Amino acid sequence: MSEKSLTLKEYQRQYYLKNKEKYLTRAKKQRERLKVEKKKKENKKELEIIEQQERPTFLRPLLVRCFRCKNWFLIKYVPWKKRFSLKNNWDWWTKKEEEKGKKICDACLKDLYLNHKVEYRQNIWDGERRVVLRNYVT
Numbered sequence: 001m002s003e004k005s006l007t008l009k010e011y012q013r014q015y016y017l018k019n020k021e022k023y024l025t026r027a028k029k030q031r032e033r034l035k036v037e038k039k040k041k042e043n044k045k046e047l048e049i050i051e052q053q054e055r056p057t058f059l060r061p062l063l064v065r066c067f068r069c070k071n072w073f074l075i076k077y078v079p080w081k082k083r084f085s086l087k088n089n090w091d092w093w094t095k096k097e098e099e100k101g102k103k104i105c106d107a108c109l110k111d112l113y114l115n116h117k118v119e120y121r122q123n124i125w126d127g128e129r130r131v132v133l134r135n136y137v138t
Ligand SMILES: [Zn+2]
Pocket: 066, 067, 068, 069, 070, 071, 104, 105, 106, 107, 108
């Protein structure tokens, strides 16, 4: 090995050692940033719920649980109608008194229409409601 290449190698080593701290700090920062971003994403839904709950009472959406998938979700208040959105009330779709109080999330409505045709036809028998759901899903 020539003296020159040795010097170059040595120089590179020295350079690395000198800047090691800086590189590691940068990598660490990057890793932490990614971690925070991931957490942010995970917490977004939770944050949204908290934010919504902090709004004035009359605008505050209802936090309810879907009877189908058991997930919590929010039912938005519709100010110009002065009431909560009806589409998440299961009995609004089925028009069955015994279903009153049951809530269904948007994802389940979509899933019901797209992937569970039998269940959909059995429960949502009203033609008008079917049109509404079809328009809503597609
Ligand atoms: Zn659901």
